[in-house]
Amino acid sequence: MNKPQRKRWLTNSTREALTCYLFLLPWGIGFLAFVLGPVAASFVLGFMDYSIVTPPRFIGLDNYIELFTSDDRFGMSMGNTLYYVLVFVPLHIVVALLLALLLNQKVRGIAVYRTLFYVPSIVPIVAGAILWVWILQPEWGLINSTLRLIGIKGPLWLASLTWSKPALILMALWGSGSAMIIVLAGLQGVPQHLYEAAEIDGANHWQRFQHVTVPMLSPTLFFILVLSVIASFQVFTTAYVMTGGGPAESTLFYMLYLYRRAFVLLNMGYAASMAWILFVGVLALTLFQFKLANRWVYYEAEQN
Amino acid sequence: MIRDQAIGSQTDREIHPRARRRPLYRLLGRLSAHTLLVMGAIIFALPFVWMVSTSLKADRQIFAWPPVWLPDPFIWGNYPAVFIYAPLHQYFFNTLTIALAHVFGAVITCSLAAYGFARVRAPGRDIIFMVMVSQMMVPYIVTLVPLYLLFARFDWVDTFLPLTVPAILGTPFYIFMLRQFFLTIPMELEEAAIIDGASRLSIWWKIILPLAKPALATVAIFSFMFAWNDFTGPLIFLNSREKFTLSLGLQAFMFERRTMWGPLMAASTMMIVPILVVFFLAQKHFIQGIALTGIKA
Numbered sequence: 001m002n003k004p005q006r007k008r009w010l011t012n013s014t015r016e017a018l019t020c021y022l023f024l025l026p027w028g029i030g031f032l033a034f035v036l037g038p039v040a041a042s043f044v045l046g047f048m049d050y051s052i053v054t055p056p057r058f059i060g061l062d063n064y065i066e067l068f069t070s071d072d073r074f075g076m077s078m079g080n081t082l083y084y085v086l087v088f089v090p091l092h093i094v095v096a097l098l099l100a101l102l103l104n105q106k107v108r109g110i111a112v113y114r115t116l117f118y119v120p121s122i123v124p125i126v127a128g129a130i131l132w133v134w135i136l137q138p139e140w141g142l143i144n145s146t147l148r149l150i151g152i153k154g155p156l157w158l159a160s161l162t163w164s165k166p167a168l169i170l171m172a173l174w175g176s177g178s179a180m181i182i183v184l185a186g187l188q189g190v191p192q193h194l195y196e197a198a199e200i201d202g203a204n205h206w207q208r209f210q211h212v213t214v215p216m217l218s219p220t221l222f223f224i225l226v227l228s229v230i231a232s233f234q235v236f237t238t239a240y241v242m243t244g245g246g247p248a249e250s251t252l253f254y255m256l257y258l259y260r261r262a263f264v265l266l267n268m269g270y271a272a273s274m275a276w277i278l279f280v281g282v283l284a285l286t287l288f289q290f291k292l293a294n295r296w297v298y299y300e301a302e303q304n
Numbered sequence: 305m306i307r308d309q310a311i312g313s314q315t316d317r318e319i320h321p322r323a324r325r326r327p328l329y330r331l332l333g334r335l336s337a338h339t340l341l342v343m344g345a346i347i348f349a350l351p352f353v354w355m356v357s358t359s360l361k362a363d364r365q366i367f368a369w370p371p372v373w374l375p376d377p378f379i380w381g382n383y384p385a386v387f388i389y390a391p392l393h394q395y396f397f398n399t400l401t402i403a404l405a406h407v408f409g410a411v412i413t414c415s416l417a418a419y420g421f422a423r424v425r426a427p428g429r430d431i432i433f434m435v436m437v438s439q440m441m442v443p444y445i446v447t448l449v450p451l452y453l454l455f456a457r458f459d460w461v462d463t464f465l466p467l468t469v470p471a472i473l474g475t476p477f478y479i480f481m482l483r484q485f486f487l488t489i490p491m492e493l494e495e496a497a498i499i500d501g502a503s504r505l506s507i508w509w510k511i512i513l514p515l516a517k518p519a520l521a522t523v524a525i526f527s528f529m530f531a532w533n534d535f536t537g538p539l540i541f542l543n544s545r546e547k548f549t550l551s552l553g554l555q556a557f558m559f560e561r562r563t564m565w566g567p568l569m570a571a572s573t574m575m576i577v578p579i580l581v582v583f584f585l586a587q588k589h590f591i592q593g594i595a596l597t598g599i600k601a
Contacts, residue, residue: 016425019504023420024432026413030473034451035439041450052453102344105337114306115587116345119352122583124533126551127572130558131355134565142354145371174351181306181591234445237535241555258445263540268449275445282443 046273051266063273074274076249077257080165084253085232088169092228093221095176100183114184121177129241132171133158158243164250168238179224186220187213215298222297226289233282254278306591355576359383359569366565382566383574389561392574394546395553398464402549403531405468410527411520413474418482419508423494433483440476444536452540466541467534471527478523481593485519486512522593525586532579550575 010018046063050056067074103114120128135142136157144154155163190213198208236255239245245252245260258278262271353373358366359382360375386392420426421433455466489512497507513520535551542548548556554571561568583590 013425016504017427020420020424020426020429023416023424023504023508024429026472027417027436027474027476027479028432030470031436031439033454034470034473035442035447038447038450038454039442041453042446045449052456099344102337102340107334107338107341111306113341113345117348118306118591119580119583120348122529122579123576124551124579126533126535126554127575130554130568130572131351133558133562134358134569135351135354137565140367140369140371140565142350142371145369149370174348177348230443234443240539241535241558255445262449262452268453272449275449279443279446283441 042272042275045269046276048269048272050269052268053266056269059269063270064277066270067273067277073249073252073257077252077254080250080252081233081235081254083165084169084235085229087165088172088232089225089228091169091173092176092179092232093224095173096179096183096224097217097221099176099180100187103180103184104187114181117180118177121175121180123175125237126241128171128175129238132167132174132238133242136167136171159247161248161250164243164247168235168242168251171238171242172232172235179228182224183217183220186217190216218297219299222289222293226286229285229289230282233278306587352576355569356573358565359573361566363566379566382570385564385567386557386571386574389564389567390553390557390571391546392550392553392571395548395550398547399532399549399551402464402467403528405464406471406527406531407524409472409474410478410523413472414478414523415482415513415516415520416508417474418479418486419504419512421479421483422486423491424504436476436479440480448540455541461541462543462547463541464547467531467537471531475527478527481523482516482519485516489515518589518592521586521589525582525590526593528582529579 045056047058047060048056049059049062099117103110103117123131136144138144138154138156138159141157143157147154157163157167194212194216195208198212203211234255235253236259239251239253239256240259243251245256254274255278258271258274261267261274357373357375360378360380361372361382362375362377362379365372365375421429421436451466452461455461458465460466460469493511493515494507497511502510533551534549535555538549538552539555542552545553545556554575557571558568
């Protein structure tokens with residue numbers, strides 16, 4: 001180390017700055033090469049016709065025009081995805097909230113119950129999907145065998161046009177544990193004195209829930225809402241593993257269709273434009289949710 | 305077990321107002337709460353019981369009505385049978401290799417960057433930090449197609465490199481979490497070391513990392529779980545069977561032998577067990593991490 005010599009060259013603050021940049025360098029390389037570059041490339045690709053075997057060809061807005069005017073699967077996959085989002089997200093939040101309320105009690109063995117409700121959400125998604133294909137199996141699966149015990153003939157689930165999407169949603173709800181833990185943390189952060197004050201004012205159970213718990217919990221619920229909308233627009237793995245998009249494309253979700261376009265049909269440009277449509281759509285929806293949030297999300301700090 | 309302290313609640317809470325109610329009402333409330341808890345627990349746990357039970361049954365009991373819960377006799381044969389159709393040990397080592405690269409990235413590269421963002425001063429640092437935060441908003445799908453083309457050009461497709469190199473270079477989410485934690489470490493500890501002439505690198509290694517063990521454990525677990533469970537990445541970047549991860553191998557196994565429920569359930573059980581072991585060994589960090597991300601955002 002020739003420290004004295006270096007000190008003449010570099011002041012302390014320059015050295016500090018260089019150290020900082022050096023520490024950020026690995027992430028910076030990754031960001032430029034694997035995020036910023038690809039985002040730009042993806043945008044450009046959206047205006048190209050590119051199928052790997054032939055060189056890319058600029059076609060302007062043709063991909064987008066084809067998507068919105070002549071591609072039936074685009075509309076159908078978007079419809080399937082909207083169905084999934086609109087049914088799953090509210091149920092997911094309600095289940096997480098109910099479980100969290102149930103688990104926010106002082107009863108014996110509560111830690112065991114919390115663990116039990118939480119564990120399904122950490123199960124590897126493919127292992128969980130295979131398990132649920134068996135549970136939903138129409139003849140010998142757990143659900144239909146049990147229904148048969150009480151004299152009900154269960155639906156065909158994953159093989160049925162009407163029940164395939166509800167079946168996937170049912171499976172996804174089984175994994176509500178991680179949202180439940182976040183709500184539980186929110187519940188435990190509600191100051192006890194607010195409940196006491198409400199009770200002194202004569203508020204009953206429901207009123208305390210409505211006027212204390214819900215507002216105090218609204219930032220947490222909003223956080224879960226935003227994240228689960230973003231995640232469920234990108235639903236892919238369960239459908240890929242459990243149904244492959246069937247039957248009759250009733251579970252062909254947006255991401256699954258995008259995957260097929262890109263990696264089965266090798267329409268790279270087309271897939272890139274599909275990705276941008278989803279990205280911009282979900283981003284707009286998220287911003288819209290933030291705008292709406294002013295009306296129902298209560299932030300303590302603002303009010304004081 | 306997931307205790308109150310783990311989630312970050314006040315442990316010395318006052319007695320809930322409900323406790324002041326009449327005894328009968330209280331008893332009924334307790335009973336219904338307990339009944340609901342037990343019912344919910346059964347619903348959430350039954351799939352696991354069913355999975356393990358199926359994996360230990362002979363075919364004539366798997367395809368039986370009414371459903372049989374307790375295998376009679378217990379058959380272990382489904383477990384070795386898996387390896388005839390799918391080299392699970394190979395998949396296991398592949399997955400472990402990729403997951404360890406992710407853990408290395410989270411604990412070393414991410415914490416280095418997080419330390420830079422938290423403590424080391426440089427012009428433009430906070431702007432770079434905002435860039436990193438906005439990177440978290442970019443969904444995977446937007447970069448997926450160009451990434452594939454890029455890795456194809458590098459000749460990286462069907463190697464572990466597309467699944468490991470980006471993770472080794474650092475993941476914004478872990479950098480963000482670690483930075484938040486580093487900001488809570490008292491500055492005095494470092495100041496003393498700086499006066500003694502220690503370099504930033506040795507401060508990070510000798511002072512910050514030992515103090516940040518809980519946060520490092522959290523990001524290590526998160527990154528391990530992510531890599532262990534990831535399906536989309538391996539699906540897109542891996543082609544040859546001997547490079548498959550557990551997720552991909554298990555999916556191929558089911559695709560080819562859709563009715564072999566005994567071995568399939570044995571394979572699922574074997575994939576889930578390591579995750580459960582990690583969870584039970586480290587659940588304190590786990591739950592704290594999840595609660596932390598939830599509250600911070």
